[in-house]
Amino acid sequence: APGLYLVATPIGNLEDITLRALRVLRLADRIACEDTRQTQKLLNHYGLKTPTVSYHMFNEAGRAEELASELKQGARIAVVSDAGTPGIADPGSQIAAAAIAAGVPVFPIPGANAAISGLIASGLPTEGFQFHGFLPSKAGARKSALEKLPRGPVSHLFYEAPHRLLESLADLQTVFGPDQHVVVARELTKLHEEFLRGPVSVIHATLAARDLVRGEIVLMFALPEGVVEVKQVGILAEVTALVKAEG
Numbered sequence: 001a002p003g004l005y006l007v008a009t010p011i012g013n014l015e016d017i018t019l020r021a022l023r024v025l026r027l028a029d030r031i032a033c034e035d036t037r038q039t040q041k042l043l044n045h046y047g048l049k050t051p052t053v054s055y056h057m058f059n060e061a062g063r064a065e066e067l068a069s070e071l072k073q074g075a076r077i078a079v080v081s082d083a084g085t086p087g088i089a090d091p092g093s094q095i096a097a098a099a100i101a102a103g104v105p106v107f108p109i110p111g112a113n114a115a116i117s118g119l120i121a122s123g124l125p126t127e128g129f130q131f132h133g134f135l136p137s138k139a140g141a142r143k144s145a146l147e148k149l150p151r152g153p154v155s156h157l158f159y160e161a162p163h164r165l166l167e168s169l170a171d172l173q174t175v176f177g178p179d180q181h182v183v184v185a186r187e188l189t190k191l192h193e194e195f196l197r198g199p200v201s202v203i204h205a206t207l208a209a210r211d212l213v214r215g216e217i218v219l220m221f222a223l224p225e226g227v228v229e230v231k232q233v234g235i236l237a238e239v240t241a242l243v244k245a246e247g
């Protein structure tokens with residue numbers, strides 16, 4: 001059917017794309033991409049020849065109008081981001097809103113998403129969760145964002161850049177104490193997929209002992225009910241030192 005299709009693509013493993021997504025990408029008149037070169041790799045892998053257009057073009061006023069009128073005339077336009085689900089810490093929602101405003105049907109084509117993939121294997125509660133996107137990059141804003149998080153059986157999910165992970169873990173430790181349980185999911189669905197689960201002090205020490213923290217990261221934790229007294233516990237400081245020493 002004509003309309004706008006928001007199509008989820010893999011977050012690493014190229015097999016993580018649905019049969020329906022591949023069919024929609026094949027039958028679309030055009031695929032609007034965050035980065036056409038990135039999407040071309042996926043299209044080449046699956047032998048798809050659908051023409052691509054970049055969001056930048058899409059977002060230019062004239063271009064958006066052109067696409068809106070194409071959509072109204074019955075075009076099928078697929079929207080993808082570089083990885084995962086469009087609109088989730090990625091462009092997509094504005095395009096969807098524009099299509100809705102133009103009276104064009106919008107179809108979700110579900111698939112891979114890093115936050116949900118991390119959550120389901122985290123061991124944290126899944127009945128309730130909050131996805132916050134990226135933590136603020138500045139220390140002050142990051143700490144106050146952490147302090148405002150609700151407590152209770154709700155998992156908090158963040159995307160984090162590898163070069164900021166240690167800083168964020170250090171802030172978590174300051175705000176919630178060294179025993180706060182955290183889960184770091186790294187390189188999900190890829191060759192070097194890794195889950196680190198444990199007290200924030202231990203996870204921080206484990207990662208600090210590496211030369212460099214690489215890859216794509218989802219950071220997750222739930223906050224116990226009630227106010228926790230935050231202070232560096234002696235035994236945890238020792239564990240931290242031990243982990244560091246072991247490398």
Ligand code: SAM
Binds near residue numbers: 112186
């Ligand atoms: N739209 C994507 C989705 O549905 O997951 C997210 C896009 S966001 C710009 C990119 C961030 O998602 C990365 O910096 C990382 O925090 C997280 N991410 C993406 N792929 C990942 C993976 N394979 N493993 C862990 N985190 C990932």
